[in-house]
Amino acid sequence: xxxxxxxxxxxxxxxxxxxxxxxxxxxxxxxxxxxxxxxxxxxxxxxxxxxxxxxxxxxxxxxxxxxxxxxxxxxxxxxxxxxxxxxxxxxxxxxxxxxxxxxxxxxxxxxxxxxxxxxxxxxxxxx
Numbered sequence: 001x002x003x004x005x006x007x008x009x010x011x012x013x014x015x016x017x018x019x020x021x022x023x024x025x026x027x028x029x030x031x032x033x034x035x036x037x038x039x040x041x042x043x044x045x046x047x048x049x050x051x052x053x054x055x056x057x058x059x060x061x062x063x064x065x066x067x068x069x070x071x072x073x074x075x076x077x078x079x080x081x082x083x084x085x086x087x088x089x090x091x092x093x094x095x096x097x098x099x100x101x102x103x104x105x106x107x108x109x110x111x112x113x114x115x116x117x118x119x120x121x122x123x124x125x126x127x
Contacts, residue, residue, distance in 0.1 A: 001025060010061035012036040015113060021062045028066045032079065032121040033058040034114060048085040048117050052092040055120040060096075063124055072124040073102045079119040083108035089118060 006021035006028065007013075014020055014031065021030040035051035036058070037044045044054030056070075063069055078093070080086060086106060102122070112119050 006030075006062060006066045008061050008065035010038060010065070011058040012038045012041070021066060023066055026126045028063065028068060028072075028124040028126070030059050030062050030122040030124065032077075032119040033062075034112070034116045034119050036114075043114075043116065048080075048088045049092050051117045052089045052120070053095075055118055056093070056096045059120060059122050063122075066124070068124050068126060070096055071099070072126060073097070073122050074125050075103045075123040076105075077121045078104065078106040079109045079112055080106060081109070081112055081115075081117045085117060 001024055004023045005019040006023055007019065011020055012034065018031055021028050033055045035044050035054035036042065037054055038058070038061075044050045060070060063072065078089065080089060089106075
């Protein structure tokens with residue numbers, strides 16, 4: 001198996017000893033993306049909509065670096081600080097994924113790094 005780290009300055013740097021994404025055998029595994037704007041190093045906003053939009057924008061940037069886009073995504077996992085934000089998150093999510101949408105799991109978790117409201121990870125496959 002060959003592994004390749006994927007990294008871009010158009011998404012926030014990893015906060016620890018992990019890659020923004022890893023490509024292995026044609027599949028790209030994107031690490032959980034916090035809603036950090038890479039230009040400022042700060043959250044894109046304080047509401048679930050703006051944070052969801054930034055997390056997905058970060059995923060787009062990482063996929064672009066790997067030569068893919070959101071249409072290649074087959075699975076996502078959404079971590080929410082509060083499950084009551086599910087509907088509002090889902091509205092923004094639907095702006096990014098159309099047609100055959102990825103399989104998805106969404107969970108409320110006890111805490112997300114840096115106090116974020118959402119974190120999203122993705123798996124994409126090259127066609």
